[in-house]
Amino acid sequence: MAKQTQNRYLVDYGEPVGIIAAQSVGEPGTQMILRSFHLAGIESTVATSGLPRIIELVDAKKKPTTPITYIYLESGVNKNFEKATELLKKINEVRMNHIAKRVLENFSKGKIKVVLDKQELDSEGLTQKYVASKIEKELDLEAKIEDNGIVVNMHTRNLKEIRAATISLMKMLVSGVDGAGKGTIRRDDATKEFYLVSAGSNIEGIMAVDGVDKTRTTTNDVFAVYRLFGIEAASKALAIELKKTLKEQKISVDDRHLNLLADAMTASGTIKGVGRHGLSGEKKSVFARAAYEETLKHLIHAAAFGEVDRMKGVTENILIGKQIPIGTGSVKLAVKKEDMAKIKPKSDK
Amino acid sequence: MAARAKGKAYVYLNGKVAGAVENPLELAAEIRAARRKGMISGEVNVSYSEKLNAVNINTDRGRLRKPYIIVENKQSKFTRELEEKLKSKEINFNWLLRNGIVEYLDAEEEENILAAMTEKDITEKTTHLEVDISAIFGFTINTSPYPEHNSLARHAMLANFTKQAQGLYATNFNQRFDSRSYILFYPQKPIATTAAYETVKITNHPSGQNFVVALSTYYGYNMADAIVLNRAAVDRGLGRSMFYKTYVDEERRYPGGQKDKFKIPPPTADGYMGEHVYSKLSEDGIIEPEMEVSEGDALIGKIAPPRFLEENLGAGGLEEKVRDDTVVMKTGESGVVDSVIFTESTGATKIVKTRIRSLRIPENGDKFASRHGQKGVVALIVPPEDMPFTAEGIVPDLLLNPHSIPTRLTFGHLLEMLSGKAGAVGGRIMDGTAFAEAGSKRIEDYGNMLESHGFERYGNEVLYDGMTGLPFRSTIFNGVVYYNRLYHMVSNKIQVRSRGKVQILTHQPTEGKARQGALRFGEMERDALIGYGASLLLKERLLDQSDKTEVLVCKNCGSLGYYDHIKKVQICSVCKQNDFEEVEISYAFKVLLDEIKSLHIMTSISLNE
Numbered sequence: 001m002a003k004q005t006q007n008r009y010l011v012d013y014g015e016p017v018g019i020i021a022a023q024s025v026g027e028p029g030t031q032m033i034l035r036s037f038h039l040a041g042i043e044s045t046v047a048t049s050g051l052p053r054i055i056e057l058v059d060a061k062k063k064p065t066t067p068i069t070y071i072y073l074e075s076g077v078n079k080n081f082e083k084a085t086e087l088l089k090k091i092n093e094v095r096m097n098h099i100a101k102r103v104l105e106n107f108s109k110g111k112i113k114v115v116l117d118k119q120e121l122d123s124e125g126l127t128q129k130y131v132a133s134k135i136e137k138e139l140d141l142e143a144k145i146e147d148n149g150i151v152v153n154m155h156t157r158n159l160k161e162i163r164a165a166t167i168s169l170m171k172m173l174v175s176g177v178d179g180a181g182k183g184t185i186r187r188d189d190a191t192k193e194f195y196l197v198s199a200g201s202n203i204e205g206i207m208a209v210d211g212v213d214k215t216r217t218t219t220n221d222v223f224a225v226y227r228l229f230g231i232e233a234a235s236k237a238l239a240i241e242l243k244k245t246l247k248e249q250k251i252s253v254d255d256r257h258l259n260l261l262a263d264a265m266t267a268s269g270t271i272k273g274v275g276r277h278g279l280s281g282e283k284k285s286v287f288a289r290a291a292y293e294e295t296l297k298h299l300i301h302a303a304a305f306g307e308v309d310r311m312k313g314v315t316e317n318i319l320i321g322k323q324i325p326i327g328t329g330s331v332k333l334a335v336k337k338e339d340m341a342k343i344k345p346k347s348d349k
Numbered sequence: 350m351a352a353r354a355k356g357k358a359y360v361y362l363n364g365k366v367a368g369a370v371e372n373p374l375e376l377a378a379e380i381r382a383a384r385r386k387g388m389i390s391g392e393v394n395v396s397y398s399e400k401l402n403a404v405n406i407n408t409d410r411g412r413l414r415k416p417y418i419i420v421e422n423k424q425s426k427f428t429r430e431l432e433e434k435l436k437s438k439e440i441n442f443n444w445l446l447r448n449g450i451v452e453y454l455d456a457e458e459e460e461n462i463l464a465a466m467t468e469k470d471i472t473e474k475t476t477h478l479e480v481d482i483s484a485i486f487g488f489t490i491n492t493s494p495y496p497e498h499n500s501l502a503r504h505a506m507l508a509n510f511t512k513q514a515q516g517l518y519a520t521n522f523n524q525r526f527d528s529r530s531y532i533l534f535y536p537q538k539p540i541a542t543t544a545a546y547e548t549v550k551i552t553n554h555p556s557g558q559n560f561v562v563a564l565s566t567y568y569g570y571n572m573a574d575a576i577v578l579n580r581a582a583v584d585r586g587l588g589r590s591m592f593y594k595t596y597v598d599e600e601r602r603y604p605g606g607q608k609d610k611f612k613i614p615p616p617t618a619d620g621y622m623g624e625h626v627y628s629k630l631s632e633d634g635i636i637e638p639e640m641e642v643s644e645g646d647a648l649i650g651k652i653a654p655p656r657f658l659e660e661n662l663g664a665g666g667l668e669e670k671v672r673d674d675t676v677v678m679k680t681g682e683s684g685v686v687d688s689v690i691f692t693e694s695t696g697a698t699k700i701v702k703t704r705i706r707s708l709r710i711p712e713n714g715d716k717f718a719s720r721h722g723q724k725g726v727v728a729l730i731v732p733p734e735d736m737p738f739t740a741e742g743i744v745p746d747l748l749l750n751p752h753s754i755p756t757r758l759t760f761g762h763l764l765e766m767l768s769g770k771a772g773a774v775g776g777r778i779m780d781g782t783a784f785a786e787a788g789s790k791r792i793e794d795y796g797n798m799l800e801s802h803g804f805e806r807y808g809n810e811v812l813y814d815g816m817t818g819l820p821f822r823s824t825i826f827n828g829v830v831y832y833n834r835l836y837h838m839v840s841n842k843i844q845v846r847s848r849g850k851v852q853i854l855t856h857q858p859t860e861g862k863a864r865q866g867a868l869r870f871g872e873m874e875r876d877a878l879i880g881y882g883a884s885l886l887l888k889e890r891l892l893d894q895s896d897k898t899e900v901l902v903c904k905n906c907g908s909l910g911y912y913d914h915i916k917k918v919q920i921c922s923v924c925k926q927n928d929f930e931e932v933e934i935s936y937a938f939k940v941l942l943d944e945i946k947s948l949h950i951m952t953s954i955s956l957n958e
Contacts, residue, residue: 019880303950314879321892321935327882 014330016314018264021257028251029054047220053245057222057238060265060273064221067181067201072216073194084185084194087211089125092183093176093200096169099124099131102149105166110157112166115149124175131174138172141165177205204228226271235266285309287316358397360404373397373404377461380406385419385449396457405457414453415484416446417464417477425468425478426450451480483544483783491545493720494768494781494831495761498788503722503759510718514833515590516556526595526690526702531709531836533558534589539720539831540772541765541781556833557720558587559773562766563745563812563827564754565737567729575728576717577748579736587746588711588834592841593687593704598649598676600699607654609674611635611701614652620673622647627675635701636686643683648703649676676703680865681843683707714839719830721762723753737812737821744815745827764791766828767808771795773829774802856896856936896936901929907953909942930956 011017032051048056048065056064071091077083101117116128132150135143142153152169154162181200188195198206201221207214219225220241226234239255239262246253264279265272272278276293283289286302286309301307309316314324323329335343358373359366370376380395394414395406418427427450434440445451454462454477464477466485471478483491489508490496496504515531522532538552540559546552560582567577578587600609612634613627627647631637634650642648653674684707692700709715711727718724738744754762765781768791772779775798786794796806804810809824844862851858859866870890878887901910903921910921910929919927932954942952 014882016879016882019876023876023880299945299950303945303948318875318887318891319935319941320938321888321897321933323888324879324884326879327884329882329884 014325014327016326017260021260024257025246025253025261028246028253031251032249049245049248054242057241057245058261058265058274060222060271060278062223064201067199067219067221067224069180069198069201069203069206069219069221070217071183071196071198071206072213073196074211074213077211078193078195078213081185081194083211084196086125087209088183088185088196089175090209091177091180091196091198091206091212092124093178093180093198094124094126094174096131096172096174099126099174100170103166103170105162107157107159107162110154110162112152112154112162112169113146113149114152114169126175134174135169135172139165139168141169177202177209180206222271231266231269231271234271235262238262238265238271283313285311285313285316287319288313291315291319358402358404360406362406363409364405367406370404373402376404385452387447387449391446391453394453394455394458396455396461398460407455407457412455412457414455415459416451416453416480417462418451418480419449420465420471420475420478423471423473423475425471427478481544481782483785486783488545488549491543491783492549492551493761494539494541494543494546494779495764495783495788495791496543497783498759498761498764499721500758503757506722506724507718507720510722510724510833510835511556511720513835513837514556514718515836516833517554518556520554522593523688526597526688526704527593528595528597530593532591532593533834534591535586537831538778540769540829541779541831543780543782544785545782557831558834559769559829560587560746560832561743561827562747562749562830562832563737563825564751564763564766565745565748565812565821565825565827566750567731567737567748570729571725571748571750572752573750574725574753575750576725578711578727578730579733579744579746580730581733581744582746583711583730588715588717588832590709590834592684592707592709592838594682594684594707595702595704596648596676596678597700597702598651598674599694599701600651601653602696602698603654608698609651609653611649611651611699613650614671614673614675618652618671618673619655622673622675622677626677635689636703638686638689640686641684642678642686642705644678644680646678647675648678648686648705649701651675678705679863681862709838709840711834712839716835716837717747718833718835719762719765720833721759721765723749723757723759723762724835725749725753731815733815735815737815737825739810739812739827743827747830747832751826762830763826764788765830766826767792767795767799769829769831770804770808770827771798774799774804851896855940856898858895892933892935897933898936898939899931899933900939902932902954902956904928904930904956907955908951909939909954932956 029051032054047053047068052065072078073084073087077087096114099116099120100114101120102113102115104113104115106113116131121127121131128145128150132143132145135141135150135152142155144151144153152165154165156162177200179200179202181198183196183198185194186197187193200206201219201224203217203219203221203224204227206212207217218237222234222237222241225237239259242258242262243253243255246258261274265274272282274280280292281289281294283292286298286307290298290302292315302309311317311320311322312325314326317324357369357371360368360370360373360376374397377395377397380389380393383389384391384393384395390408393406393408394412395404397404418425420426427445431440431445431450435442435445442451446453462476463474464479465471465475466479466482468478479485486496489511490504492511493499493504493507499507515533517533517536518530519525522530533556535558536555537558538555539546539557542552566572571577583589598611600611602608613630613632614621616624626645627650629636629640629642629646630648630650636642636646636648651674652671655670655672682705684705687704687706689701689703692702694700711717711730713727713730715727716724717727733744736744737748754760761781768779768781771777771794777798779795792807799808800806805824808826808828810827811820812825812827813820842862844866846858846865846867849858849865849867860869875887875891878890901912901919901921902908903910903924903926905926905928906921906924908921908923910919910927912919919929921927921929945952
């Protein structure tokens, strides 16, 4: 019984699942060019959506335009707003230029004065003292607090050195996780728990922070998932991202088509795009590749290396005019030898 | 440029700084006064921009300008007295311009005025009065009736349809040899016209007819912009037109003293098409008027010298070789030769023009449109006995689906139906000028006219089903609307193919109507068949019905061999053997292999099974 049920959901042998998936995604996808929904918001974490996002995923872009990490918190923390805020401060990527109000370079005295923004400092839970000590530790410079700011004494009047120091000073990570981005706290209306959303994708760094639930924290950066968890997880993440993006646009496509696409993109062990530099460009058949893009390149390569086309695919068989090995063309009639003997030739009278 | 004008307003003459003034408004007023007095040209426009604190004086070309009546002291300068004088032609419009009654303003100066729509609207601040309230629209919109009741999108469509309408485009059409022209048989002037329509005298060369229209469905035959016509009306000439097409040819001269010649080509001519083609030509090689011609018939017989010089050298002067360059009727066309003329080009070469005429009776698929952007395609021509009819026995010419109206916001169409009906019973031409009357007043006026002739006020009537003779349960709105027949006609577009010409290079079927082509079975269609897994159907489309060829593949080296018809053997030119397999491939693939071969790359096919 179970076997029967299972078999009912299997695809028939020779079913062109790839073409069907492409058509199933492509047909509603054409609408996306015409209309795309935009979610307005004041947050800094508004993700790319619609067609640009689909293209980004399908082309296997190394870095998404808007990386976002959903940070879930462990049970002790997730219902407590204060604790969640504290955790956010630990993660929130704060660099010097975020909190500096003014920067004054005194080339004649060889000093750099940084006036910090009091409000920013407070909101991040930092003190001038902490920042000064951070400068000493990270950049190995002499930093002192003077009346209304931090003064870094360079002990040199070399213009270049001072400017270089200023630049690295501005880029310095004051607190938080490198690459975590700026985050906000949100509350799940259903479970009443707090979680964080940050505009970065360093999940490795974020997961190292105490209090972060490592089992649920996720990101929209497929490559970050791949680096940390491997290809199987990346395949899942890719499929989830595709589904999410289409759902946002109110386009309903069967999950299996998108799963197939994600599987095809990750089957080689790394994430590959579908275009010229990915799946289509790496087809086995010379003719199939030449029929797609860069015809000359593929033909010349085939000539130089004596490539053989095994004629196993669809495109190459259409090209030469053979029946394609798909659907009704994927099966052949076979008759047993002993049965052959039973067949009597029709006697024409 | 003048020195920095502190506190002063710059004055620009045609966009260039001419100076600065202390009181810009005074300057503008002074120029205007001078213009109205005729001291300076009426083509000068002046405007003051408060935002830029600048006076712009424009005298150059290319400014769109519009006339306004000048208002002074709450009084329009165009008085009743002047109106009477204008009507009696004692004065004319130019007189009004010269005497400062009316002036033309450009877009910039319009920003400085306050124009009243009607004389009633004049207030303290009013400076100008619209010549007519309909002048707020442009010419195109003003030539359509009741434009204020239609949506702008439909006006845009109307502008396009007007260009496509068949009518009496020129009164000397009989003397003209346009490459294509369409003449409507019984053009009528519209019952509902507008002031602009009359002014430009479009009525002298009308392009439509007044159709009796009922807003009714007819089974499913007028769904989605389809229309139903009355056969009786069509038979009596409704929408009937003539299509003229001109074929031209010239006796060209070539370098080297050779020239073309009009004559029936000899059978020896290169490209001779067979005796039957030239059978209708007269002795001079040119078709006679009133001859019935159809697809493939020669119209102008012509011989030309060969394309390449060498061809003539081989003949040895015995007989001059010529090429057939006859003008033949295009595929799918037929008609009667209307007129043949001989003329001469500026280079003193002979030119022959033949005009073919053919009748275009409305048929299924022909396109009609009213003047409200309501287009439709004939879907059914019903015998009059099956059409609905009124108690008086009036049978509509056209049945328009009522669903065409609400979503498209073309209520002008309904108003024209009513006014057309009122005009028809009252024997009057109706005025449909924009804003000439309030819509509600118009409806009541037309209602009164209809009622005085015994019709229902609002155009509704009981219609009887032609098939059963029973009245329809609901009354049906009907009236008279001016319809245009557009030049998109099926008989000029229809195209079929089963087998036919193929391209030389690929051996695949040709494309396009002119080449008796097929419709392309493209990539997406291919994908659809793959999606169904219909592999044999796909092969049939792309190979058997297209460029199938049989080639000889050498079992030894895998290259393509050939059949030597003299020695009657199969030969592989690579390994000189004759062990072959006959293989069906697409000709396009053979071309590909040949092209690769031409690049000095050896390809080889290995066969299985």
